[in-house]
Amino acid sequence: MDRGQKEMQFLGFFGIIKESIKIIFTWRKIFSQITLALLLSLSFIIFAYRDISHFLTAKIQHDQRALNHAKADTPKYNKLSNLAISDIIELCLFSVANYIRDLIFSLLSTSTVMYTIACMYTLRSITFGRAINVIQKVGKRLMITLLWSFLALFVYIINIIVTILICYLLFDLIHFPAIGLILVFILLILFLFGLVYVSVILDLAGVISVLEDIYGLQAMYKSKNLIKGKTGISLAIKLLLTIGSMAIHTVFNIFMANGYGSGFLRFGDAVLCFLFLLFGLVTQTMIYLACRSYHDENINKSALLLAE
Known part of the structure; x- marks a missing residue:
């Protein structure tokens, strides 16, 4: 990399944003592979989820309207009631499966992107296959940290x-x-403001769980100490990412819910959502590198070796 780990401590708000964009374009081949393999495939799945969930919701509403017009304690009423309950259970199970899918893709994309950047800054050779296989070693501790983050x-x-x-x-x-x-x-x-601060700590704890051999509460505690000295910059970047993500997702939901625009336009907005997700993951890692450099720490190369 053009910028060494020692120099990361001098990066400010615009410096971290600029460096994040620069690293994506400099290593566009591997990030394109990550985007195509993980982010775009996830966009197709979300399209399918929206269509299926809308279909199931419409079925439930149709069954409920028919149930309201049926006479109580009749065979027709009992049949419609059982059908409505069955549809609700089906929607609940489908929603649970969707949340599990989101968790798996979150673990996979987070670990892949963050490990890739860490290898770049430690001058280690990295391929897409090696990066995506890291989930086998870091997935458990990252999931534990995410669960603690949800609880927090x-x-x-x-x-x-x-x-x-x-x-x-x-x-x-x-x-x-x-x-x-x-x-x-x-x-x-x-x-x-406190919520933004907590979110920054939890995001950094996720990076720590990927790049260091600690997780859960220990990772959250280290994140709280590591962010000192870069708190204002981290909060500002988090606010920028949150506002940008909300804006893009709002447009996406409008397209999906109301069917505005062509299919190509809606697909383009979905791709934009996940490109922004990629940018967010890169930026989180850059904040981690800047905080470590500020505290005169470098990435632990032995931890990267253990993750392979």
């Missing part, structure tokens, strides 16, 4: 909801609802 986010969001409700109800009881609304608004802003 769930607890944090529940904490937000409970705190806001208590504050609002407290001021409502003492007949100061206006003050309660103002306090709720202030708390909501603070909690949202």
Whole structure:
């Protein structure tokens, strides 16, 4: 790479964005392989999922309307009731299978992209086959970290909801609802910034789980310490990625839900979604490299060897 690990500590907001774009274009062959093999295939699966889920939802709505017009405790009513329950169970099972698919692709794409970049910056030779096979060694610890991350986010969001409700109800009881609304608004802003901070720590913990032999709570604790010195930059990049992702997914959902645009246009937006996902994974890894360099640490090459 043109930029050594030692120089990564000097990268700021625009430097990390620029370096992320540069590395994708410099190593476009292997990233094209990753995109075609993982991201584009996932886009086809999502198209199929949307169509099937819409079909199943329409069936449930049709059965419910027929059930509402049927007389209770009749053979026809019982048959329609059983059919509606069967369709709901089918949709639930299909949704569970979809979440498992998302988890598998998340593990595969995350480990592949991050390991590839780490090899580039340690001047190790890397091929698509070697990168994608890393999931066999790092998949377990990455999955454990992701599960802990989901739990941490769930607890944090529940904490937000409970705190806001208590504050609002407290001021409502003492007949100061206006003050309660103002306090709720202030708390909501603070909690949202806190949510971005927690998300950055959890993202970095995922990178650590791929590139180092630690995972779960230990990876999250190390992530919290590693981000010191680059917190502001990391938060700004996370906000940029979140806003960009929300905008692209909103357009995608509008196309998919309402059928706007041609099939080619909708497919193009789906591809854009996953190219942005690739950019996000690269950027997370670059933040990790910048934080390690800031703390005078280099990537542990022995950990990369163990992952192969």
